Amino acid sequence: MTQAAVRVRRKETSRQGESVPGYAIPADPAEPRSSTGPSVAPMSAHRRHVLFVTTEIADFIKAGGLGDVSAALPRALKPTYDVRVLMPGYRQLLSSGRPIVTVARLPAVHDLPACEIGRLLCEDGLVIYVVLCPSLYDREGNAYGDELGEGWDDNDIRFARLAMAAAAIVNDPALLDWQVDLLHLNDWATGLTAGYVRWLGKRYVPSVYTIHNLAYQGVFPVERLSALGIPASAFHIDGVEFHGQLSFMKAGLSYASQVTTVSSNYAHEITTPAFGCGLEGLLAKRALEGRLSGLLNGIDDRWDPRTDPHLSPNFGINDWHGKRANTQRVRRLFGxxxxSGPLFAVVSRLVAQKGLDLTAQVAETIVRRGGQLVVIGRGEYVIEQSLIEMAARYPGQVGVNIGFDEGEARQIYAGSDFLLMPSRFEPCGLSQLYAQRFGSLPVAHRTGGLADTIQDGINGLLFDEMTLESYRTTVSRAFDLFRATDLFYAMRRAAMAGRLHWRQAVVPYRSLYAELLSEATVRSGDTVELR
Incomplete structure (x- = not known):
């Protein structure tokens, strides 16, 4: 095994602290209009105010797809809504070099320490409100845990502080001199926000709660209720109770005005026991109420092989010489x-959800038939070790990088022929969209957003059963396709031309916001009850 075959890089080296270029969403005169929901008013001085609460944004810190969505969606919405982001003051933001001006102070409440709200202005004008509390957020590691991936013991306090800050901004319009009209919450770590607004608020503010991955639910002991300022009366089946424990995600699902997830297929799947992670009953109820919908993610102008600065050379549709040059670069990078065979790739969190145990077994088929495989990512120790052992079995044919680098990931998308995504479940998935845009055909399990974004035999390959045999058969199809040159290049062209841009993906969000704001106008005089 060469030294280049397996590299271990524990520290994230993606562009943390830098402004991310290309997030501006240019006006598109051909942008489709939604066929349902209220019409969306054009940009004006009276845009409604949306507070987008998140724990990641790719400009500064990113653990997964949420970081990309949080960077792109608020910007895509800006022509219609005044969207501002609220997130924790992680070390990556504090050390970014961008000025943060303190605009408000919040006192300690229950076990949540006092904090300040800072205002950071991105180069393109996006406003980010930062919850400044160094004892909670100014740490080495990622958004949720230490450098080894272990979650912080005080994550309940860390993210309850974020949620309580969001509720304070909603409840006190004078706090920032900017009154929130609508909340958009994301994943388990922001779920308590919808509850705090319900328990503490005096006016109705509609909220959207987006599930990016239902498997991560923020479950803590019931004894933490008082410390977090959650009323005991909220601990019941229609509140925050989940099998005798407290669930942050269930707070979001129970109290938000509308629950969304990131593909229509996943929105259906999570109402079933197979994918509902114990919450399928509540989700089915919200679906029957018309309060659960699936809205696909998109990708933005950063994902363009013609201009991406990480590629050498850049290339476009039909420039297969440029594509092959990137393939050779990846081969050298991984030793x-x-x-002349196909190059398969994995760009992923290395967790059981992603089906990487099956990929380790499929590697033998890939190598035996004359292909090669490269893997980049980090995650569960057992998965990492199995992939390292896989690379040791096939020196010169399989390369593994335990770690993550944004530029290297983009080179792999550009250089690979096929991207392997045998996910057991996948709410939406962005990797397949990136790969398609860069001319790499996804080979994926037909689930969640993969089923919504990959057309078998047109812009990728799908298999129906989550079994080694089904996966291996589809990998064999990829070899046959690679050698059927005309069909292979036709599919590659279709993949590169058919991206889902945020210009299109943002349309149903605009309509949903308008619908909820219209409801809020009707309910503005209501008294909000505690439940």
Whole structure:
């Protein structure tokens, strides 16, 4: 095994602290209009105010797809709504070099320490409100845990503080001299926000709660209720109770005005026991109420192989010479032998959800048939070790990088022929969209957003059963396709041309916001009851 075949890089080296170029969503005169929901008013001085609460944004810190969505969606909405982001003051933001001006102070409440609200202005004008509490957020590691991936013991306090800050901004319009009209919350760590607004608020503010991954639910002991300022009366089946424990995610699902997730297929799947993670009953109820919908993610102008600065050379549709040059670059990067066979890739969190245990077994088929495989990512120790052992079995044919680098990931999308995504479940998935845009055909399990974004035999390959045999058969199809040159290049062209841009993906969000704001106008005189 060469030293280049397996590299371990524990520290994230993606562009943390830098402004991310290309997030501005240019006006598109051909942008489709939604066929349902209220019409959306054009940009004006009276845009409604939306507070977008998140724990990641790719400009500064990113653990997964939420970081990309949080960077792109608020910007895509800006022509219609005054969207501002609220997030924790992680070390990556504090050390970014961008000025943060303190605009408000919040006292300690229950076990949540006092904090300040800072205002950071991105180069393109996006406003980010930062919850400044160094004892909670100014740490090495990622948004949720230490450098080894272990979650922080005080994550309940860390994210309850974020949620309580959001509720304070909603409840006190004078706090920032900017009154919130609508909340958009994301994943488990922001779920308590909807509850705090319900328990503490005096006016109705509609909220959207987006599930990016139902498997991560923020479950803590019931004894933490008082410390977090959650009323005991909220601990019941229609509140925050989940099998005798407290669930942050269930607070979001129970109290938000509308629950969304990131693909229509996943929105259906999570109402079933197979994918509902114990919450399928509540989700089915919200679906029957018309309060659960699936809205696909998109990708933005950063994902363009013609202009991406990480590629050498850049290339476009039909420029297969440029594509092959990137393939050879990836082979050199991972210490692979020269080859004329297909190059398969994995760019992923290395967790059981992603089906990487099956990929480790499929590697033998790939190598035996003359292909090669490269893997980049980090995650569960057992998965990481199995992939390292896989690379050791096939020196010069399989390369593994335990770690993550944004530029290297983009090179792999550009250089690979096929991207392997045998996910057991996948709410939406962005990797397949990136790969398609860069001319790499996804080979994926037909689930969640993968089923919504990949057309088998047109812009990728799908298999129906989550079994080794079904996966291996589809990988064999990829080899046959690679050698059927005309069909392979036709599918590659279709993949590169058919991206879902945020210009299109943002339309149903605009309509949903308008519908909820219209409801809020009707309910503005209501008294909000505690439940």
């Amino acid at each position: 692979l032998a020269p080859s």
